[in-house]
Amino acid sequence: MPAFALEPEQTAWCARLRTLAAQRLRPLADKGEPGRVNRPLVAELGRLGLISRLFDSGALALCLMRESLAYACTEAETALALQGLGAHPVHAHGTPAQRERWLPRVADGTAIAAFALSEPGAGSDAAALALRADGEKAEDAQGAGTRRDAALGGGPVAEADGPRRWRLTGEKCWISNAPEADFYTVFARTTPGAGARGVTAFLVPADRPGLTGTALEMLSPHPLGTLGLDAVPVTADDVLGETDRGFRVAMGTLNLFRPSVGAFAVGMAQAALDATLDHTRRRDAFGGKLMDLQTVAHQVAEMALRTEAARLMVYAAATAYDAAAPDVPRRAAMAKLLATETAQYVVDTAVQLHGARALRRGHLLEHLYREVRAPRIYEGASEVQRGIIAKELYATHAASHTPREAP
Incomplete structure (x- = not known):
């Protein structure tokens, strides 16, 4: 399927989805506590089966x-x-036991999931994580008594060739669904000084x-x-993927999202x-409709142009991901960058063309003006x-071009 076309069934x-969001999800969102x-x-x-579609x-x-959901109900989106x-790290990297315990509850909406990557000193620089995973050798863990086994629901440790248990110490910040989630995908440093190569992902109930x-109050x-x-x-039973390979778990999740x-x-x-x-077509101004002013019409045209261009790049990046194309990181970054910057421009222009009424609480x-700012920051x-x-x-160019020696 071409990246720029949708099938009639998809349309x-x-x-x-827009109808469901407006009729069934919007009322529930309005009843929620900010x-x-x-x-x-x-x-x-x-119940609508939308969460399970995230995984299949x-x-x-x-x-x-x-x-579609964002168009009618940003809270549902x-x-x-x-x-x-x-939950995606559990779906993509979890053990059968981890998946069986959590994914059905995530899918039916009875378990809340959270992705705990960012830290006070490591937001966009995910390789700089400082939260420590202090490992214990098997013999140390065995001597720690049964209290810890009871807390973990585990049995005796049988291996002595490396850490099978860790203690996570540190802080995470800007974590969505915290502190109310039922489990967290937590990224911690298991090998000090190793940068991105020394991070492990853990499933932490x-x-x-x-x-x-602690909850944060945001814009x-x-x-x-x-x-x-x-x-x-x-313990090792909580690891998602492989020890010291958690950065790959994080980046794989972000490339999808x-x-x-x-x-x-x-x-x-x-x-x-x-x-x-709708507003410019109906609004009377200067002896006609607002849409009749060329400066307004040109701004609306620019809004539409940028929105469609962003949509096509998003679809292209998603199609590349589904096709396992080699350039997914670049396409994903381009799609997020263009679309979020575009949305900021479009919403801001819309506010300007609506005037003071758009600034009234509840409009x-x-x-949207409050909602649109954060996506330019989170997930990179x-x-x-x-x-x-x-x-x-540069990596692609270097791989495909042999530099010529200077004469």
Whole structure:
């Protein structure tokens, strides 16, 4: 399928999603408490079968879901995306036991997942993680008594050739769904001084001793918080993927979700554009309609141009991911960068064309204006995306061009 075309069935599905978001999800979102996990909303996403589609569909389907939901209910879109972000490492790298325990509950909306990567000193620079995973040799763990085994639900340790147990110590910050999630995908440093190569991903249930959290109040009232880890016990059974290979888990997850962040942005941009078309077509100004002013018409045309260009790049990146193309990191970075920067422009222009009414609390554009800012930062800020793009371009160029010696 060409990256720029959708099948009629996909187009119809997107229309159904927008209707569901407006009629069934919007009322639940309105009843939610700002800054808290809206469990009834997540449960409804589960009943509608949308969360399970995160795991049995590709990147393009994820983008279509996020764009369609964002158009009518950004809260539902965000709740869906956070379930996917937190649980995707379990789906892609978890053991059969981990998957069996958590994924059915995530899919039906009864377990809340969270992706715990960022730290106070390591946001966009994910390789600089400082949260420690202090390992214990098997003989040390065996001598620590049965209290720890009871806390972990595990049995005796039989191997002595390396760490089988760790204690996680440090802090995570800007973690979505914290501190209310039921489990966290936590990235910790298992090998000091090894950069990206010394990070391990752990599945940490929220009831582990030593795990605490505090909610944060943000510009857009999403569930977001900090986590404190005070010698939180984990074992080899909690590892996602391989020890010291957690950076690969993180980047694989972000390569999938970055284009879909762009889809979220496109959905918001389209909602702002449609609101602007309706407003400028009806609004009387200077003896005619606002749309009759050339400066207004040209701004609306620019909004539409940029929104469509961003949409096509998002679809292209998602299609590349589904085809396992080698240039996914570059395409994912480009899609997120263009779409989030575009949405910021489109929403801001929409506010300007609406005037003061768009700044009134409760107006669609007031809501979108608060929502649209964060995607330019999370899952890699725009500046980070530009760095990824440049790095990939130079690597591709170096691999395909033999430098000529100077005469």
